[in-house]
Amino acid sequence: MPIPREFFARHAVEIAPDLLGCVLEHQTADGLVAVELTEVEAYAGQSDPASHAYRGKTQRNAVMFGPPGHAYVYFTYGMHFCVNLVCLGNGSASAVLLRAGAVISGEDLARVRRTQGAASVASRDLARGPARLCQALDIDRSLDGADVCAADSPLRVRAGAGNPARSAKIMTGPRVGVSRAAEIPWRFWFEGEPTVSVYRAYLPRRRKPVTP
Numbered sequence: 001m002p003i004p005r006e007f008f009a010r011h012a013v014e015i016a017p018d019l020l021g022c023v024l025e026h027q028t029a030d031g032l033v034a035v036e037l038t039e040v041e042a043y044a045g046q047s048d049p050a051s052h053a054y055r056g057k058t059q060r061n062a063v064m065f066g067p068p069g070h071a072y073v074y075f076t077y078g079m080h081f082c083v084n085l086v087c088l089g090n091g092s093a094s095a096v097l098l099r100a101g102a103v104i105s106g107e108d109l110a111r112v113r114r115t116q117g118a119a120s121v122a123s124r125d126l127a128r129g130p131a132r133l134c135q136a137l138d139i140d141r142s143l144d145g146a147d148v149c150a151a152d153s154p155l156r157v158r159a160g161a162g163n164p165a166r167s168a169k170i171m172t173g174p175r176v177g178v179s180r181a182a183e184i185p186w187r188f189w190f191e192g193e194p195t196v197s198v199y200r201a202y203l204p205r206r207r208k209p210v211t212p
Contacts, residue, residue, distance in 0.1 A: 002151055003159055011044070013186055015096055016186065017188045019085070019098075020188060021036060022037050024137065026155050028154065032105060033106035033136060033137050035104065035136065039195075041096065041187045042186040057093075069147060070086045070146065071148055073139060073146075075140075101127040102195045107126065113135055128197050143155050
């Protein structure tokens with residue numbers, strides 16, 4: 001059964017560490033792929049300069065201002081999708097970015113999606129990073145607004161069974177690749193977990209030189 005909506009009716013910073021070990025699953029015509037979440041990142045809406053909602057509600061981020069327990073999916077760098085889970089509700093736009101996970105079901109399908117006929121991908125890298133996670137689970141903008149608490153939703157979040165082999169220690173540190181409020185330690189991950197993405201600080205994108 002999916003996690004009840006009450007779970008998400010809290011601030012993102014409270015929910016983020018509790019999401020570690022939970023399972024995100026997407027059912028498609030090709031089959032089901034599920035990942036156990038190992039790394040997440042919290043954003044505090046309009047009070048958070050690093051949040052997509054900081055400058056207010058737009059057509060792109062409208063889901064963030066809605067009820068909790070829904071997916072906010074955005075397109076970035078003209079090539080990648082990332083998925084967040086809306087928290088708190090009441091227009092707060094609080095959300096948690098799902099950064100990485102360990103594939104626990106549908107690994108063969110996830111690998112086909114990730115490789116697309118190219119060289120093989122190691123299991124640890126199938127959903128290591130927010131863009132790879134979305135690619136492995138076939139998440140795109142068509143799932144923006146999906147209710148992850150509904151049993152009949154194709155995109156669902158459920159409680160994990162618990163993995164005794166994994167360290168129970170949760171680490172926290174600065175968020176990845178944000179240009180503002182980068183020092184806030186709202187990224188959470190399992191210590192020693194190989195599927196956690198590599199930390200990269202924000203670097204301004206270089207403009208291509210203009211040929212005279």
